Amino acid sequence: MCGLIAVRGHHGDAAMIVARRGLDAIAHRGPDGEGLHACDRDAVTVFGHRRLSILDLSPAAAQPMTCSETGNVVVFNGEIYNFLELREQLEAKGHCFHGNGDTEVLLAGWRVWGRELFARCNGMWALAIWERASGDLIACRDRLGVKPLYIHRTRDGLMLASEIRAIAAMRRSYPEPNPDAIFDFMTLGQSEHASQTFFRDIDAVTPGQVWRIAQDGTTTTWPYHRWPGAGAAQTLEAKDVRELVRDATALRLRSDVPTVSLLSGGLDSSILTATGLACDGGPRVAFAGAFTYGYADEESARFDETASAIDLMRELGAAGRHHVHKARALPEADELDDLVRVQEEPFNTPSILASYRTYRAVREAGYKVVISGEGSDETFGGYPSRYQALAIREALRAGRLPSALRLLARSGVGPSRVANRLAWDLPLPVLAKLLRRRRPSVGLISDALWAASRRRLAALQDDMRSGVRERLRRDVLTTSLPHILRMTDRNSMRFGVEVRSPFLDYRLVERALLTPVQRLMDDTHGKVLLRQAFARDLPERVAWQPKTRGFGHAEQFLVSRMPLREMLDEVPESIGAYLDIARLRRDAAFGDLHTTFWLAVSVALWYRSIYA
Structure with a gap:
């Protein structure tokens, strides 16, 4: 797990100077080492890498890494969890390895398998390969985009980097804001749902694709993975879930440094913690226990789940391997300021303060690898009320009033939630007026941006009119999960934690996407398959408890009490092109703020951190 940069298009010493600026900007991603390498052919290309040593702690795993047989060079951020199996396959084809990590496997795999390499990989990654024979750059991200990779094209070349701040450092400034991204975020809290970022002319490399970039900038892309449609793969049963989760966890425990889990006391983290304890002592596995986040202030005690986590660790016979970190829920101004700076783009909930604090505590305790439950809620239907409301809307659309009423009575979904879903079926002019009047973040969009964004509102309406099955798929592949992954990456890598x-x-994921909704959730529980799969491994109170609040539940309700006044006063007035800053400052002075108010606050704080 590391950070990378690549620069093409500058000449001689200039390219190295530019690359050094970018590499220094992401030093936090890799505190264990660094490297720069100039790949000299028709177009000078410089690769840079910051190392977080996880697999093969020796100098043999340092990057940028060069293939002794081809001269190809790679910089790589992530982990290939099945690298041992791939290594065996490559050794059978005659390849000799010098180190014991996964980066060298990628170089050898590209030489042997070429474009077929990435479909063989099980992991998370963002990488760039300089191909000596052609002079081309190969850029690739994992199937879900767990690891970030951004591209910025210049008049004479391009820049690639793990974080936007590295591109800004290389070009000596951030580009102008992207109004489309701001509009989408303030309307629905969406980001990472497309290749665009909050900055003009900086895009994300598409997950699940390989990009081949020639020396003249011509780019050819192809998918190495396609998410299957209906009937293309087997759906999931509980026994499949159990087998796959246990195998996936075992693969992700491969490490040459100790690993800990993040334990909230809820279902997902309890499954991973119990599985981690069962795998401890296996080849290249050292599971050191669990970390739990809680609250030090009495006011937030009702959100604290540490007692449940402590009970579970005791029942699992691992009480001595449990770390509990408690913090005051309300942040100080400097902590909130750093969180905004770390995220670098607006984020849709202040609850991520909890993960920011937890990763800091994990690193201070001497650990730098964690296993965590990201993606479970999206993949296994962990938000039953959200999806049941959509099911009720579908029944009403089809004229099945008795079915809709039965669902409404059994699921416990309130009429207001169903009404919110039905509102997206209104004619666009009516919907626009309703959003402008009733959703504070939309009301705070500047008149100019609102007038210019009617086509984007129509696209967002199409997305929000999705049925249950399509909504589940989009939440995983384009909307909710990509945003969560970005927030997790920035918070964890701020402290050098993988x-x-x-x-x-x-x-x-691909089999869960094909599994019928009724097998993923019932009227009261989400993640039914997970509960069934691990019922015998966990206490009943954990396996069948309602959804827990999870990390950061207290923080998201404290927006009105956060130290915002002075911070908002420092927002440049130029933000007026996108947001009504005067009204935002007035509204922030009042308590009991609507939940979407944070979206406008987040945009303002982001703008202040970048353009002030």
Whole structure:
């Protein structure tokens, strides 16, 4: 797990100077080492790498890494969890390895398998390969985009980097804001749902694709993975879930440094913690226990789940391997300021303060690898009320009033939630007026941006009119999960911590996407298949408890009490092109703020951190 940059198009010493600026900007991603390498052919290309040593702690795993047989060079951020199996296959073809990590496997795999390499990989990655024979750059991300990779094209070349700040450092400034991204975020809290970022002319490399970029900038792309449609793969049963989750977790425990789990006391983290304890002591596995986040202030005690986590660790016979970190829910101004700076783009909930604090505590305790439950809620239907409301809307659309009433009575979904879903079926002019009047974040969009964004509102309406099955798929592949992954990456890498997510194993995800909704959730429980699969491994109170609040539940309700006044006063007035800053400052002075108000606050704080 590391950070990377690549620069093409500058000449001689200039390219190295530019690359050094970018590499220094992401030093936090790899505190264990660094490297720069100039790949000299018709177009000068410089690769840079910051190393977080996880697999093969020796100098043999340092990057940029060069293939002794081809002269190809790679910089790589992530982990290939099945690298041992791939290594055996390559050794059978005659390849000799010098080290014991996964980066060298990628170089050898590209030489042997070429474009077929990435379909063989099970992991998370963002990488760039300089191909000596052609002079081309190969860029690739994992299937779900767990690891970030951004591209910025210049007049004479391009820049690639793990974080936007590295591109900004290389070009000596951030580009102008992207109004389309701001509009989508303030309307629905969406980001990472397309290749665009919040900055003009900086895009994300598409997950699940390989990009071949020639020396003249011509780019050819192809998918190495396609998410299957209906009937293309087997759906999931409980026994399949159990087998796949256990295997995915075992793969993600491969490490040459100790690993800990993030334990909230809820279902997902309990499954991973119990599985981690069962795998401890296996080849290249050292599971050190669990970390739990809680609250030090009495006011937030009702959101604290540490007692449940403590009970579970005791029942699992691992009480001595449990770390509990408690913090005051309300952040100080400097902590909130750093969180905004770390995220670098707006984020849709202040609850991520909890993960920011937890990763800091994990690193201070001497650990730098965690397994976490990201993706379980999206993949296995962990938000039953959200999806039941959509099912009720579908029944009403079809004229099945008795079915809709039965669902409404059994699911416990409130009429207001159903009404919110039905509102997206209104004619666009009526919907626009309703959003402008009733959703504070939309009301705070500047008149100019609102007038210019009617086509984008129509596209967002199409997305929100999705049925249950399509909504589940989009939440995983384009909307909810990509945003969560970005927030997790920035918070964890701020402190040099690697996060591994077994529930995002592509073998699980592609089959869950095909599994009927009624097998994923019932009237009261989401993640039914997970509960059934691990019922005998966990106490009943954990396996069948309602959804827990999870990390950061207290923080998301404290927006009105956060130290925002002075921070908002420092937002440049130029933000007026996108947001009504005067009204935002007035509204922030009042308590009991609507939940979407944070979206406008987040945009303002982001703008202040970048353009002030």
